[in-house]
Structure formats: C-alpha cells, structure tokens
Amino acid sequence: MQCKPKSKQDKxxxxxxxxxxKALSNETRLAVFENVRLCSAQSMKxxxxxxxxxxxxxxxxxxxxxxxxxxKELRHAGLVKCTRQxxxxx
Amino acid sequence: MQCKPKSKQDKxxxxxxxxxxKALSNETRLAVFENVRLCSAQSMKxxxxxxxxxxxxxxxxxxxxxxxxxxKELRHAGLVKCTRQxxxxx
DNA sequence: ACTATATTTCGATATATATCGAAATATAGA
DNA sequence: TCTATATTTCGATATATATCGAAATATAGT
Numbered sequence: 733m734q735c736k737p738k739s740k741q742d743k744x745x746x747x748x749x750x751x752x753x754k755a756l757s758n759e760t761r762l763a764v765f766e767n768v769r770l771c772s773a774q775s776m777k778x779x780x781x782x783x784x785x786x787x788x789x790x791x792x793x794x795x796x797x798x799x800x801x802x803x804k805e806l807r808h809a810g811l812v813k814c815t816r817q818x819x820x821x822x
Numbered sequence: 823m824q825c826k827p828k829s830k831q832d833k834x835x836x837x838x839x840x841x842x843x844k845a846l847s848n849e850t851r852l853a854v855f856e857n858v859r860l861c862s863a864q865s866m867k868x869x870x871x872x873x874x875x876x877x878x879x880x881x882x883x884x885x886x887x888x889x890x891x892x893x894k895e896l897r898h899a900g901l902v903k904c905t906r907q908x909x910x911x912x
Numbered sequence: 913a914c915t916a917t918a919t920t921t922c923g924a925t926a927t928a929t930a931t932c933g934a935a936a937t938a939t940a941g942a
Numbered sequence: 943t944c945t946a947t948a949t950t951t952c953g954a955t956a957t958a959t960a961t962c963g964a965a966a967t968a969t970a971g972t
Contacts, residue, residue: 753843757844785948796948797932798931798932801930850960887922890921
C-alpha cells in the first residue's frame, strides 16, 4: 500500500539532487552554465584559452558581480570547476 | 573565440528547462515528485488505486495545502498529470 | 439532501534569492 | 613597485518562495 520510506542515504542523495536542480533553476545561471559548457568544449578542441568570467559576462547582459555570484553557486553544487591563471579559467 | 549566441528557440527551450529544474529544486517538492513517481509505478503493476494527495502527505510530514500547492507547480512544469475520481488520482 | 472526507484556494508571514554598484583583492606586465 | 585589468566580496533592496491554518469547494456514500 505504502510507497517506500527513504533511508538516511536516500535522503542525502535527494538533498544533493535538489541542490543541483536548484543551481540550474535560475535562467541566468543556466545561461552561465551553458556558456561555460559550450566554451569549455570548444576550447578543448582548439587549445584556446578557456572562458573567463568576463568573457561569459560579455555574452550575457548582466553585471560581473552577479556572474561571479552565480559561478560560486555552480561550484558549490559541484557542476563546475575552475582554476586560476591570472584570468580565472574554467 | 565567442561561444554561440542563442536563437529565440534556444532561449525558449532554456526557459522551459529552467522551469523544470526549478520545479525539482525544492526538497519537499522533489520528495512529492518521488512519491508520485514510485507510487504510480507500483500501482500500475498492481492495479491498485493510485496515490492521492492525502496519501502522499502521510508519507511526508507537511500540510495538505502545501502539498496541493507543490502538486500544482509540478503540473505546471509538465512533470506530472492528474485525473479526478473522487480522490484525485495521479 | 446530509455528512464525512478529500482537495484547493486565500491571506499572511517568514525566509531565500537575484541583482546591483562600490569597494576590496588579486594578478600580469611595465 | 606601480598600473591596468580581472574577479570577488559587501551591503542594500526588491522580488519570489515555502509554509501555515482557515475557509471554500468537491465528491461519495448514506
């Protein structure tokens, strides 16, 4: 009759899953993510320099501080990694 | 150098995608969704009666009105359908 | 028609989120 | 070290969201 009650592990998984969904639930942030994704893929082929925050911001009409903030959230959700090199590289 | 600018179609897709993510971004709502999903699958096998709002609420400790509200959002995002039969059936 | 049960809507509230501009910090190159 | 550029942090604000309980509505069975 009843549907599965969740174990503690399941619950943690759900939390992470919800967090990932949340990270992608904002249109701007999804756009940032898409930009990072596409640019990264492209730059791997070409050995080009990889997308910087600034770079991304120029594709999306929004302030740098906001982009930076969204990047942090994507990082926290584990959807994006980044390394530094003068210009932060994704 | 630049990464693809998005067409109008792409933009609409992104909007829908973000909306779907948003619908699943809340832990409670994700739990509701999971319950619906699991219960529906089970009841298809058994020809049992399918999960009602009330039923779901008893699995999750939260008020009926809130569940109802979340169900509406899931419906709007197109992630869930429901039909009536005295007890609403999902 | 009446009653019990299921579900939705309403109005309120507390909390979270997205966004900005300014200030702070970091790095590269002269 | 000084400067220009890139990025992050801070503080403020406006908007959105989750949640509740109560009231309204719907349905089934008597």
